[in-house]
Amino acid sequence: MRLLVFGRTGQVARELARHMPPTVSATFLGREDVDLVQPARCAEAIAAHPCDAVINAAAWTAVDKAETEEAAARLVNGESPAAMARACAARGIPFLHVSTDYVFDGKGDAPFTPDHPTQPLNAYGRGKLAGEIAIRESGARHLILRTSWVVSAHGQNFVKTMLRLGAERAALNVVADQHGAPTPAADIADALIKAAIAIRDGATGGTHHFAGIPDTTWAAFARTIMEMAGLPCTIADIPSSAYPTPAARPQNSRLDCSAFTGDFGIPRPDWRVGLADILQELRA
Numbered sequence: 001m002r003l004l005v006f007g008r009t010g011q012v013a014r015e016l017a018r019h020m021p022p023t024v025s026a027t028f029l030g031r032e033d034v035d036l037v038q039p040a041r042c043a044e045a046i047a048a049h050p051c052d053a054v055i056n057a058a059a060w061t062a063v064d065k066a067e068t069e070e071a072a073a074r075l076v077n078g079e080s081p082a083a084m085a086r087a088c089a090a091r092g093i094p095f096l097h098v099s100t101d102y103v104f105d106g107k108g109d110a111p112f113t114p115d116h117p118t119q120p121l122n123a124y125g126r127g128k129l130a131g132e133i134a135i136r137e138s139g140a141r142h143l144i145l146r147t148s149w150v151v152s153a154h155g156q157n158f159v160k161t162m163l164r165l166g167a168e169r170a171a172l173n174v175v176a177d178q179h180g181a182p183t184p185a186a187d188i189a190d191a192l193i194k195a196a197i198a199i200r201d202g203a204t205g206g207t208h209h210f211a212g213i214p215d216t217t218w219a220a221f222a223r224t225i226m227e228m229a230g231l232p233c234t235i236a237d238i239p240s241s242a243y244p245t246p247a248a249r250p251q252n253s254r255l256d257c258s259a260f261t262g263d264f265g266i267p268r269p270d271w272r273v274g275l276a277d278i279l280q281e282l283r284a
Helices: 010-021 041-050 072-089 123-138 158-168 185-200 220-228 257-265 269-281
Strands: 002-006 025-029 051-056 095-100 142-147 170-174 205-208 234-238
Touching: 002 010, 002 041, 010 025, 010 185, 010 257, 041 072, 051 072, 051 185, 072 095, 072 123, 095 123, 123 142, 142 185, 158 170, 158 220, 158 269, 170 220, 185 257, 185 269, 205 257, 220 234, 220 269
Parallel strands: 002 025, 002 051, 051 095, 095 142, 142 205, 170 234
Antiparallel strands: none
16 A cells, blocks of 8 residues: 655654554655645645555644634645645545544533534634535545644653653643543554555545543643653642633543544554653653
8 A cells, every 4th residue: 555644754744654564655745845835736746646545644733823823724734634635536545634622612521522513712723623624525535533632752742841841840730620632643643554544445434533541631641741751740730721821722622532443443542551652762
C-alpha cells in the first residue's frame, strides 16, 4: 500500500514515519513541499503523487493564536482539508483526517459520541469543524478521526511542558475541572495506518473517536507525569477560571470511542503505557 501523508515534523506525522509496517510505503510532504495556506497546491500534490490513500496529519495547532488569526487557522484546518478530500474523491482513493474534541461545547459529563451535535467554543474548533463538514460533502471515502490531548516525545505538548516546569519548580498549579484523555501520538499513528488499510479493503469510514484511557483531568495527568518521571514537584488543583486563556477550553472532552473499536477492532490505548514510552525516549 502507498500512502501520501501531509505533515512531516508534527507529533502524529513523526510517529507515522516510525510506525509504517513493511507492507506500506509512504511519502511525507512537509511545509517546504506544500504549505497548507494554499489549498490548490494540496489538491495538486494529491493529483501528482501515486498513492492508494491520503492521510492529513498537518494542522494549525496554535489554539490561542487562532483567536486573533481565525481566517488563517480556518484556511489551514478547513479549506485545505476540503481541497484534499475533493482531490481524493476525484481519484477514488480514501482520505483520512485528524480532528479534535474541540468541535464540542464541553457541556455535561458524558462522553461525546461521534454523532453528538457540535458547537465549538473557540476559533480553532470552528476551523476544524469547517474541515469536517467539507470532507463529508466532498464525496470521498473518508475517515475523520477526532482525538484529544495529543502527547509524544516530539514538539510542544503537555508532557514536555510539565517535565520542564517540574524540574524547575517545587510546586505547580494545574487546571482540575477539564476532563478528557491524553492520547499518545504513536497510538494515533498506528490507528490511522490500520484504518487506511481497512478502508482501502472496503471498510466503512465516517466520523470516529479515538482517545486514550482512562479519562482524567489535566491536574491528575500532571501528577502522574511527575510520579513516573521521579520529579518531586507537587501539583495543586485549580479551576479553569484561575488560569484564563484567550481561547475557551471545553470542560468535558471525554470521547466515546466504542464505534471505532467496533468497526476497526482498535481499542482505546492506555495512555500510561504511552507515557512510559515517551519518558523512556526523552531520557535516551
